[in-house]
Amino acid sequence: MTQAKTAYQKPIPLKDIDNAPYWDAADKHQLALQKCDDCNAYSQPPGPTCAKCGSENVSWEQFGDDIKATVYSYVVSYRPFLPGFQDELPTIIALAQLDKVPEVKIMGNILNCEEKDLEIGMPIQMTWVDITEDRALPQWIPATN
Ligand SMILES: [Zn+2]
Structure with missing residues (x-):
């Protein structure tokens, strides 16, 4: 397989189960942030639990473009x-x-x-x-x- 000269050469951020909503939003040219349903703290970068209180009740808030x-x-x-x-x-x-x-x-x-x-x-x-x-x-x- 040959790669075009114009191909993007930098590392492409990997989506994982924790950050996929962030990157899915970015791919649509929008911002989404992970927010804790218990203490209302935002976690950026996102993780499996709230970075502040450790709660697993996290959801995603859309901020648009x-x-x-x-x-x-x-x-x-x-x-x-x-x-x-x-x-x-x-x-x-x-x-x-x-x-x-x-x-x-x-x-x-x-x-x-x-x-x-x-x-x-x-x-x-x-x-x-x-x-x-x-x-x-x-x-x-x-x-x-
Ligand atoms: Zn929290």
Whole structure:
């Protein structure tokens, strides 16, 4: 089997029983978060039980595709730490604090952003990069409004 030159070379996030709803939503360019039915805490990344109280009564809340956040912290990477990233250096990797759910922070790259324009607290919004025909990766871009 030969692989097309344009094939996505980076690792594709694996779906498992705990995180499948998160990635299923991402593949549709939406955000879903796991929430505890007992203590109302969100778990991100998701797990088999609530990260806060250990309850197994967890469900999923859909947040749609309009996801605003601010930069909580970031690192700028000048060397590829995984295969497939070498053409995109430097890479800005940020921890994004969600506007609607400030206790939830989601890690992702900030695209379309120069390092000099980057600052803690800057508004960003979620975007989704289609990496295969049916998979998409949540990332961040500077907020447009
Ligand atoms: Zn809980």
